[in-house]
Amino acid sequence: MSEPLSKIPSGFRYYSAREARARRFVETTSMNVFAGWSYEEIVTPTVDYYSLFEQGMGETEAQRSFRLVDVDGRLLAFRPDVTTSIARAAETLFAKRARPLRLCYSATVFRQHTQSSADWRRELTQIGCELLGKNSTAADMEVLAIATELLQRLQLNRTFVITLSDAEIFGGIVENLGLDAKARDELRRLVDIRALSELERFLNTYTSAEESAAFANLIQLSGRSEIFARARQVITNTRSRAALDRLESLWRIIESIGYAANFEIDLGDVARLDYYTGLTFKIYVGGLGVRLGSGGRYDHLTGKFGRAEPAVGFVVELDALAELLAKEEQPNLSNQPENLLVSFDIDGAGAVFEKAMKLRAANRQVRIDGEETSWPS
Amino acid sequence: MAQLTIAIPKGRLEAETLELFAAARLRLPAHRDPRQLACLDESGETRFIFVKPSDVPVYVEHGIADCGVVGRDVLFESEADLLQPLSLDIGSCRIAVAAPADLPENGHAMLRVATKYPRIASRYFGERGQPVEIIQLSGSVELAPVLGLADCIVDLVETGRTLRENGLKVTEVIAESAAQLVVNRASYQLKANVIAELISALKGVVLLREVARASRP
Numbered sequence: 346m347s348e349p350l351s352k353i354p355s356g357f358r359y360y361s362a363r364e365a366r367a368r369r370f371v372e373t374t375s376m377n378v379f380a381g382w383s384y385e386e387i388v389t390p391t392v393d394y395y396s397l398f399e400q401g402m403g404e405t406e407a408q409r410s411f412r413l414v415d416v417d418g419r420l421l422a423f424r425p426d427v428t429t430s431i432a433r434a435a436e437t438l439f440a441k442r443a444r445p446l447r448l449c450y451s452a453t454v455f456r457q458h459t460q461s462s463a464d465w466r467r468e469l470t471q472i473g474c475e476l477l478g479k480n481s482t483a484a485d486m487e488v489l490a491i492a493t494e495l496l497q498r499l500q501l502n503r504t505f506v507i508t509l510s511d512a513e514i515f516g517g518i519v520e521n522l523g524l525d526a527k528a529r530d531e532l533r534r535l536v537d538i539r540a541l542s543e544l545e546r547f548l549n550t551y552t553s554a555e556e557s558a559a560f561a562n563l564i565q566l567s568g569r570s571e572i573f574a575r576a577r578q579v580i581t582n583t584r585s586r587a588a589l590d591r592l593e594s595l596w597r598i599i600e601s602i603g604y605a606a607n608f609e610i611d612l613g614d615v616a617r618l619d620y621y622t623g624l625t626f627k628i629y630v631g632g633l634g635v636r637l638g639s640g641g642r643y644d645h646l647t648g649k650f651g652r653a654e655p656a657v658g659f660v661v662e663l664d665a666l667a668e669l670l671a672k673e674e675q676p677n678l679s680n681q682p683e684n685l686l687v688s689f690d691i692d693g694a695g696a697v698f699e700k701a702m703k704l705r706a707a708n709r710q711v712r713i714d715g716e717e718t719s720w721p722s
Numbered sequence: 723m724a725q726l727t728i729a730i731p732k733g734r735l736e737a738e739t740l741e742l743f744a745a746a747r748l749r750l751p752a753h754r755d756p757r758q759l760a761c762l763d764e765s766g767e768t769r770f771i772f773v774k775p776s777d778v779p780v781y782v783e784h785g786i787a788d789c790g791v792v793g794r795d796v797l798f799e800s801e802a803d804l805l806q807p808l809s810l811d812i813g814s815c816r817i818a819v820a821a822p823a824d825l826p827e828n829g830h831a832m833l834r835v836a837t838k839y840p841r842i843a844s845r846y847f848g849e850r851g852q853p854v855e856i857i858q859l860s861g862s863v864e865l866a867p868v869l870g871l872a873d874c875i876v877d878l879v880e881t882g883r884t885l886r887e888n889g890l891k892v893t894e895v896i897a898e899s900a901a902q903l904v905v906n907r908a909s910y911q912l913k914a915n916v917i918a919e920l921i922s923a924l925k926g927v928v929l930l931r932e933v934a935r936a937s938r939p
Contacts, residue, residue, distance in 0.1 A: 461803045463783040506911055539807040539910070565807070566918055567911060609911065629908045634785015636907060 356459060356467025360667075366678050367667040368470070371499060372451050375472045375661070378495045379449035382487070384474050387448045389430040395420040400649045401429030403619060409458040411467075423455035427471055428646070428658060435477050436651025444478030444654070451663065463635055466664060473640075473660035480644065480655030482595050485624045488640060488657050489595075492628060493604060499666065502673055503631040508567055508611035511592045512621040512641070514576075517585030518560075522551045536564055536615045567611035570596060576612060588623070595624065620646070628661060630669065637665055689715030724762060724769035726916050729782055729790030731775035735901050738812040739791045746923040779804060779904065788909035789917065794899040795878050799839045805905040807921050811931045813901040817842060819894040820885050821874035822867055836866030837876040846876070846896050864888040 353359075360368055376386065398407040402425065410425040424430060427450050435446055451472045459465055474491060476484050489507065496505050515536070519529045535544040541561045548557035559579040563572075573593045580586065592610065599608050614625055616639070623642035630637045640659020647654050670678065687701045694717075701711045730739055744750055749763035760771045771787055778792040779802035791810065795817050817839070836857045837843045847854040857872050866872040868888055878899065879885060879892060903924060910917055 461783060461801065462780055463785075463803070504912065508911055539805045539905075540809075541807055542809060565921075567914060609914075611911070627911075629911045631912050632785075634783065634906055634908055 354467075356456075356465055363678055364667065364671045367671040367675070368663060370675075370677050371663050371666045371670065372470075372472065374498050375495050375663075376449065376451060378491060378498055379474050381494075382447070382474075382491050384447040384449035384491075387431060387434070387450055389424065389427055389434070389450065389452065391453075392421050392423055393430060395422040397433060398422055398425055398429055401432060401646060402426060409456045409460075411455050411457045424452070425454055425456055426660075427452050427454065427473065428475060428643075428660070431475050432477075432643075432646045432656065433650040435475075435654070435656075436647050440651060445484070446477040447474070448477070449474040470663035471660045472663050473638075473658055475656060475658035477647065477656045478654050479657075480623075480642075482591065482598065484655070484657050485595055485642065486598050488659055489599070489608075489626065490604075492626075492638070492640065492659050492661070493607060495661065496607075496628070496630075499670065500675070500677070501630060501666075501669060503669070505607060505628065505630045505637070506609055507607055508609045508614055508627045508629070509592060509595070510611055510614040510625050511588040511623055512615075512618050512625050513588035513623060514580065514585045514592075514612060515615050515618060517582045517588065518580065520584060521582035522548075524551075533615050533618060536613055539565060539613055541565055564613035567609040567613070569605065569609060570600070572610040572612065591623070624657065626659070628659075630666075633665055633669055635662075635665060637661055685709050685711050686714050687711050689713075689717055691715065725767045726789070726913060726920070727769045727771060727787045728920075729778045729787035729792075730770055730772050731778050731790075731792055731796075732772050733775060735775065735791060735793060735813045736772070739810075739901065742810060742812055742924065742927060746927045748920065748923055776800065782904050782906050785906045785908055787906070788913055789903060789905040789920065791901050792904055793878075794897065794902050795839065795842070797902055797904065798842050798897065798899075801841065802904075803907070805907060805910050806902050807905060808903040808925055808928065810901040810903055810924065811928045813899070815878050815880040815899050816892070817876065817896045817899050818879045818892045819846075819874055819876055819896065820864075820867075820879065820890040821893050822889055822891075824893055833874065834872040835874055835876055836863050836872035838863060839876055842896065843876040864890060 395407065395410070395412055398410060407422070407425060410422040412420055412422050415421050431448055439446060451470065453468055453470050456467050456469070459467060474488065476488055492507060515533070519532065524532060532547060535547055545557045545561045548560060556579065563576055563579050573589060576589055577586070580589065596610065599605055614627060616625065620643055621641040622644040625641035626639065627636055628638040638659055638661030642655070642657040644655045645653060647656060685704055687697055687704070689697055692700055697713065701713060704711045730736060740750060749765055749768055754761050759773070760769060762769050771781065773781060775792060775796050778790040779797060779800040781787040782790045782804055783802045793813055797806070798817070833847065833852060833854045834857060835843050835847065835854050836859050838859060840856045840858045844854065844856055857866065859866060863875045863877045864884055865888065866875055867890060874893065875890070876896065882892065885891060903921065905917060
């Protein structure tokens with residue numbers, strides 16, 4: 346028996362009316378913010394070689410993609426992310442362009458395998474921007490400022506928080522403890538799920554009990570400027586210290602421009618460490634059980650496609666944002682058209698389109714109505 | 723509007739969880755009709771929802787509940803992306819392989835495994851290169867080897883009594899399981915203070931109980 350045509354594959358769906366308007370609003374608002382910071386839109390191919398994503402995202406992530414075979418037998422994939430493709434373009438197509446490169450996008454990405462039940466979508470729309478060719482606190486601050494403006498412009502009636510960390514803090518600790526790859530992954534996992542007692546036990550085999558407890562305590566909670574002094578008491582290796590210094594100078598800027606209310610330091614953020622090389626951040630919004638977006642500095646990625654150059658960027662999930670907005674009382678999303686009715690009944694068949702076109706020329710919204718009986722057949 | 727929503731697993735862990743919360747001087751649900759599945763505490767600040775154990779990770783991962791209490795068996799099986807800040811000192815048991823006799827050593831033969839935990843079972847045997855046929859059941863798993871549906875089972879073992887009564891014995895222990903406090907990733911950031919208070923209150927009781935047990939002869 347064949348499937349009924351009414352059935353839609355899992356992880357895909359239709360959007361219409363208010364939901365569709367919310368999606369359009371999020372996209373337009375975001376792209377306007379990017380344009381306001383002089384980011385050029387880039388449209389990347391929907392389908393690309395699988396090996397590109399394997400190089401850029403790592404095997405585990407890339408394997409979640411939808412794959413298909415090209416006529417010459419090579420493996421293709423529906424893009425599971427956009428950043429990889431942008432990094433490749435930066436070192437090939439745009440290799441000779443002046444730096445810094447400022448690029449932005451709004452694009453659908455596809456995943457054959459979802460990670461969990463809360464992450465059910467297999468077609469997602471990602472909105473993001475990348476700043477390539479600049480390695481400075483100012484560049485990091487630029488993308489954070491853009492992310493903040495974007496969230497403010499959407500006028501969500503909810504609090505949002507952006508948590509900051511630096512991948513090198515953890516990197517320095519791993520190096521200092523002399524961990525092999527397996528131990529590193531275990532430490533990362535324990536920090537990531539904040540399993541504090543297990544973490545203490547794990548660290549105890551490498552360092553003193555006091556240091557283990559202090560470190561577990563440090564990653565337990567996010568905080569603000571007070572975190573730095575506490576972190577320096579626990580973390581003494583030069584590599585982590587340099588990262589802490591970097592993060593603190595970024596924090597000072599955030600404080601000085603009065604943005605601190607929406608930011609926190611979270612030294613327990615250790616996601617995707619082989620990808621990020623410096624600043625990492627995550628965006629959370631009240632009322633949303635999942636992360637809204639993430640970003641950071643990835644200075645090694647472009648090197649896989651040519652010259653290695655510094656890069657920083659972020660991505661937000663349009664689907665989650667639009668879903669939140671659609672649930673709210675949002676004046677931007679109401680569809681109360683002026684509804685200037687142009688009617689066959691009232692205006693007469695001959696005049697309907699003449700009147701409608703005139704109103705349209707004046708940018709008014711029209712709706713054609715009435716019985717079409719008088720329309721010449 | 724409640725500040726915090728906590729998912730409590732119905733059944734095996736329910737009473738022990740509520741007792742632990744009481745010991746931690748956390749506010750408890752006001753008198754509850756057992757049919758009532760959601761209720762507020764006396765202050766109205768905390769909402770408790772009572773759900774099937776396997777649904778706790780689902781509610782917490784979606785952020786409908788900010789945190790919850792769940793056995794590690796359920797957590798391993800769900801593979802949900804959750805924070806696990808505290809191991810609670812309740813519901814201790816083992817996830818184990820049990821069979822009528824020791825399993826044959828020849829790793830090539832296909833082993834039929836009956837279980838409520840298909841993911842845990844296939845991961846465990848997969849890591850050992852043992853080919854298995856997983857037969858997913860939803861209860862009375864011990865019956866499967868007795869009736870010849872499976873060669874062995876993967877199940878939660880508390881006292882081992884049910885196993886013995888059905889002529890089974892533990893052949894391998896896969897993992898120790900105890901109840902775990904789980905927290906939604908977004909709530910952990912957005913409700914940091916309330917959740918930190920909850921963790922530290924529970925942690926105090928867990929530590930006290932550990933000390934008490936260690937000093938017992």
